Amino acid sequence: MQQEGAIKTLAEEYKAVGFQGAYLIVDSTIDKLYHDDIVSSFESSQTPYQLVVFGGECSDPEIQKHVAAFGQMDTVIGIGGGKTLDTAKAAAYYGKRPVIIVPTAASSDAPCSRLSVVYTTEGQFDHYLSLPENPRVVLMDTDLISHAPARFLISGIGDAFATYYEAVACVKSSAITMTGGHATNAAFALATLCHDNLLADGIKAVSAVKKGLRTKAVENIIETNTLLSGLGFESCGLAAAHSIHDGLTALPQTHAYLHGEKVAFGTLTEMIMEDRSLEELAQVYRFFRAVGLPTTFAGIGITEVSDEQLLQVGELACGPADTMANMPFEVQPIDVANAMRAADALDAEID
Numbered sequence: 001m002q003q004e005g006a007i008k009t010l011a012e013e014y015k016a017v018g019f020q021g022a023y024l025i026v027d028s029t030i031d032k033l034y035h036d037d038i039v040s041s042f043e044s045s046q047t048p049y050q051l052v053v054f055g056g057e058c059s060d061p062e063i064q065k066h067v068a069a070f071g072q073m074d075t076v077i078g079i080g081g082g083k084t085l086d087t088a089k090a091a092a093y094y095g096k097r098p099v100i101i102v103p104t105a106a107s108s109d110a111p112c113s114r115l116s117v118v119y120t121t122e123g124q125f126d127h128y129l130s131l132p133e134n135p136r137v138v139l140m141d142t143d144l145i146s147h148a149p150a151r152f153l154i155s156g157i158g159d160a161f162a163t164y165y166e167a168v169a170c171v172k173s174s175a176i177t178m179t180g181g182h183a184t185n186a187a188f189a190l191a192t193l194c195h196d197n198l199l200a201d202g203i204k205a206v207s208a209v210k211k212g213l214r215t216k217a218v219e220n221i222i223e224t225n226t227l228l229s230g231l232g233f234e235s236c237g238l239a240a241a242h243s244i245h246d247g248l249t250a251l252p253q254t255h256a257y258l259h260g261e262k263v264a265f266g267t268l269t270e271m272i273m274e275d276r277s278l279e280e281l282a283q284v285y286r287f288f289r290a291v292g293l294p295t296t297f298a299g300i301g302i303t304e305v306s307d308e309q310l311l312q313v314g315e316l317a318c319g320p321a322d323t324m325a326n327m328p329f330e331v332q333p334i335d336v337a338n339a340m341r342a343a344d345a346l347d348a349e350i351d
Helices: 008-016 028-044 059-070 082-094 142-146 152-174 187-207 216-236 241-248 257-272 278-291 308-318 333-349
Strands: 021-025 049-053 075-078 099-103 115-119 127-130
Touching: 008 028, 008 075, 008 099, 021 028, 021 059, 021 082, 028 049, 028 075, 049 059, 059 082, 075 082, 082 099, 082 115, 127 241, 142 216, 152 187, 152 216, 152 241, 152 257, 152 278, 187 216, 187 278, 241 257, 241 308, 241 333, 257 278, 257 333, 278 333, 308 333
Parallel strands: 021 049, 021 075, 075 099
Antiparallel strands: 115 127
């Protein structure tokens, strides 16, 4: 459901799923900014709820903390960014409850998927948690999202931009998708539409959101970052771009950067590994610069990095818990390290 003011209908949406009460996991900043909007429909309809502020990291201890606190609440509602939403999905799974997802920014393709990305308490990638079902409801309040910091929408563009390139890799390798099958023509068409929408409306949407404006381009990119990218990655598959993101979590200096920002650099690295044409690479570098996505190490907080550190990134990216094996050719950690160094260097060669 994507419309302005949707957050104020939350209790009504909940009543289609449960009746004993809703357990709300809410990002701390969002709770401070929108607490009254979040709870208003529950209060006015006298619908039971319990609101708990998210601890900040989608880790096993955080997930289990919520599972232990559910009590009689029969439905989990996650409200916030990607890590808040992934925590809600994972906690709902372990607590055997349905989940409703309310993204407060179009910052990733996490909302629609039946997947949670779990990290250590220190913020390093730990594992993917595959879930048996998708969220019952995904509620996108476009007014709220258009007033979120532009950096979040930009990050979502970075995450969504990987969808098409990883889908191509998975189709070529006949990889098993996140849902356990193979990519369909319909799924690949959605991944392609995701790519085309980003190029058509990404720059316009970022410009509008920087002024807090909700335009048709913003609406299109909200849908693209969440629904199209979510369906595209889940029903086609992930490959190098996301595994490189996961590898980058081994470098503490990248932890201040958003998921989509690091995925964007992972996409450039994947394109280098695939030896894509200079013309195509130049188009992507220029688009990333125009919307504000990183095209160099410096853009993700890396000022100096040794070959050994890059090899560590490559080893994590190529680990058995990740998706590098979905590439249509064998990738070794040294290949990742070299391609990352090359992606950083190529920026200087493109006007």
